Amino acid sequence: MIKYEYTLIRSARRSVSVTIKDDNTLVVHAPTRMQVGEIEKFLLSKSKWLDAHLQKNAAKNQVLSDIISYKSIFVAGTAVNFSFGNTDCISSDGVQVKSLKSLKKLYINNLGERFLQLFEEISRRSKLTYGKVDFKDYKAKWGCCDRERNITFNYKLLMLPENLWRYVAVHELCHTVYMDHSKSFYSLVESILPSYKTDRKQLKNYSRITRLY
Numbered sequence: 718m719i720k721y722e723y724t725l726i727r728s729a730r731r732s733v734s735v736t737i738k739d740d741n742t743l744v745v746h747a748p749t750r751m752q753v754g755e756i757e758k759f760l761l762s763k764s765k766w767l768d769a770h771l772q773k774n775a776a777k778n779q780v781l782s783d784i785i786s787y788k789s790i791f792v793a794g795t796a797v798n799f800s801f802g803n804t805d806c807i808s809s810d811g812v813q814v815k816s817l818k819s820l821k822k823l824y825i826n827n828l829g830e831r832f833l834q835l836f837e838e839i840s841r842r843s844k845l846t847y848g849k850v851d852f853k854d855y856k857a858k859w860g861c862c863d864r865e866r867n868i869t870f871n872y873k874l875l876m877l878p879e880n881l882w883r884y885v886a887v888h889e890l891c892h893t894v895y896m897d898h899s900k901s902f903y904s905l906v907e908s909i910l911p912s913y914k915t916d917r918k919q920l921k922n923y924s925r926i927t928r929l930y
Contacts, residue, residue, distance in 0.1 A: 719757040721767065727751075733759050737767070739925040741774050777922055785929065793828060794878030817930050821872045825852050828875040835879070836886045843909045845890040856928050859885045859920070862892035873926055881923070884916035 723735070723743035733747040733756055747756050760767070783789040783796065790799035790812050798811030805819040806812070807827045814820060829852060840847065848867040855861070855871040862868045868889045874882060887910045895902035906913050 719760060721760055723760070725756065735760060735763060735767070737770050737774065739774065739928060740778070741771055743767070777925070780922070781925060785925070787929075791876035791923075791926070793831075793875065794881075820930050821852070821854055824872050824875045829872075832870070832875060832882055832886075835882055839883065839886050839909070840890060843887070843890060845893055847890065847893055854930075858927070860889040862889045862896075864896065866893040868893075871927060873930060876926060877920070877923055880912075880916055881920050884910060884913055884920065887913065 721743055723745045725745050725747060727747055727749045730746060730748050733745065733751060735743055735745045737743055743760075745756060745760070778785060784791065787799055789796045791797075792807060792812060800811065800813045801815065802813045803815065805814050805823050807823060812823070814823060833850065836850065839845075846866070847862075848865050850867070851869045852872040853861075853869050854873075855869075858871060859874050860868065860870045870885065870889070874885055887906055891902055891905045891909070894905060903913075910916070
């Protein structure tokens with residue numbers, strides 16, 4: 718019997734694929750008539766890749782265990798106590814909210830201006846201009862730049878260390894020039910932020926946060 722538990726989704730597709738979610742659950746997409754034996758044979762062929770990523774996710778989740786269980790929350794990269802109560806506030810005692818819906822406004826009110834000052838500084842020094850800037854609640858990305866050069870940041874970016882604020886700000890500003898992730902795009906990113914590869918790798922460790930709140 719195969720060692721992996723997985724959710725199977727069948728559809729009118731021609732090939733089989735597997736994805737690993739942040740919580741280490743596996744989702745397999747397979748053709749409607751593909752036999753289970755063939756599906757599990759495919760999974761066994763990917764066992765080395767699956768095991769490596771499952772172990773990596775498990776390590777990340779262990780580090781973020783208090784965050785995932787809502788015992789703690791990050792404020793500009795520092796983990797502080799997190800609780801639910803009768804008020805919405807960020808203080809020396811930690812973060813308290815009436816509900817998770819309060820987080821967006823709370824973080825923007827307390828940290829938004831600090832972030833935007835950094836963003837403006839980067840824009841000015843890099844001479845990369847933009848249309849409008851705003852915050853939203855994204856579930857799978859840290860920022861977005863449209864073709865009118867309007868830039869929107871995930872408010873949960875304010876939970877992360879300031880060096881990652883800088884990286885995401887540079888990344889989105891560079892999209893005002895290149896709308897793709899081409900070699901030219903990353904050359905521009907590197908010219909502004911030489912440490913971007915290290916920052917990008919660090920940012921991946923926080924990916925689950927986008928889906929927590």
